[in-house]
Amino acid sequence: MENLVVLTGAGISAESGIKTFREMGGLWEEYDVMEVASPQAWEKNPELVMRFYNERRKKLLEALPNEGHRGLVELEKYFNVQIVTQNVDDLHERAGSKNILHLHGELKKARSTSDSNLIYEIDGWELKLGDTCEKGSQLRPHIVWFGETVPKISEAAIICEKADIMVVIGTSLNVYPAAGLLDYAPHGTPIYLIDPNDVGTKNNNITFIKEKAGTGVQQLFNILKEKYSFND
Ligand code: OAD
Numbered sequence: 170m171e172n173l174v175v176l177t178g179a180g181i182s183a184e185s186g187i188k189t190f191r192e193m194g195g196l197w198e199e200y201d202v203m204e205v206a207s208p209q210a211w212e213k214n215p216e217l218v219m220r221f222y223n224e225r226r227k228k229l230l231e232a233l234p235n236e237g238h239r240g241l242v243e244l245e246k247y248f249n250v251q252i253v254t255q256n257v258d259d260l261h262e263r264a265g266s267k268n269i270l271h272l273h274g275e276l277k278k279a280r281s282t283s284d285s286n287l288i289y290e291i292d293g294w295e296l297k298l299g300d301t302c303e304k305g306s307q308l309r310p311h312i313v314w315f316g317e318t319v320p321k322i323s324e325a326a327i328i329c330e331k332a333d334i335m336v337v338i339g340t341s342l343n344v345y346p347a348a349g350l351l352d353y354a355p356h357g358t359p360i361y362l363i364d365p366n367d368v369g370t371k372n373n374n375i376t377f378i379k380e381k382a383g384t385g386v387q388q389l390f391n392i393l394k395e396k397y398s399f400n401d
Contacts (some may be wrong), residue, residue, distance in 0.1 A: 170247070170249045173251070173332070175250065175338065177252060177340065178256065179336045180365075181254075184383050185232040185235045185260055199365060202315055207313070216298065218309075225295075226295075229258050229259070229276055233260075236386065237333050238264035240386030241264070244400075246399075247397065247399045255272050255273050256271070256273070257271065258276060258401055259275065272313070278298050279291050280307050281308060282308070284306070286329070302358070330353050332354045337361070339382055340368075356365060358365070359376065362375050363388075386396075
């Protein structure tokens with residue numbers, strides 16, 4: 170089976186009611202990213218940072234996977250699908266996708282501030298100041314903040330190097346190193362980009378599917394079905 174690597178961003182979860190970041194009405198219009206999603210913010214005002222992520226977690230618990238997430242699960246019948254997501258939600262997991270790499274962390278997890286290997290599931294929506302790891306250190310959201318390194322980027326690059334087909338869904342490709350992952354796909358790899366808006370990218374070989382994720386993944390399915398001659 171061909172390796173189909175899918176890079177997803179906030180847009181794939183938009184139809185589930187999760188806000189994107191950079192659009193009108195997006196999260197970074199409402200909040201200053203450096204005030205809620207940076208190590209400096211955690212240092213200066215941990216209450217605000219906790220509140221921001223608790224709020225996001227509450228919303229996530231009410232959300233459900235959409236057609237876009239589910240369509241990617243369907244593709245597993247015909248391709249070896251690997252998802253590399255910038256999203257911190259668990260909607261790919263809940264839709265049933267098997268191979269998911271979270272580049273920017275996971276909202277439903279907390280990790281120790283003294284030992285980054287100590288990672289825990291958060292029960293419910295709330296993480297509090299005073300919640301500690303087994304060594305007694307404060308827990309923080311398991312999120313890659315601005316200015317922090319992206320520990321899984323090498324793993325993601327290796328996945329992209331093995332891609333036969335790349336799919337990009339719902340990301341403005343503004344944030345590096347994630348946006349640079351397309352460059353790791355072997356030269357000539359077909360790239361399908363699903364987004365209802367224009368996304369600037371210098372890569373060649375891109376087929377744009379200018380649709381929302383739900384419709385776009387369905388169109389992608391039909392294109393691939395034709396090209397790789399499989400029957401659903
Ligand atoms: P952005 O908010 O930058 O981009 C969202 C993209 O989704 C835009 O290109 C939209 O046009 C598109 N979009 C909107 N609705 C859609 C729909 N229904 N279907 C498909 N696409 C849709 O979000 P990201 O590119 O994911 O990092 O942002 C990257 C990172 O920046 C995030 O992971 C986050 C943020 O700061 C951290 O928090 C560490």
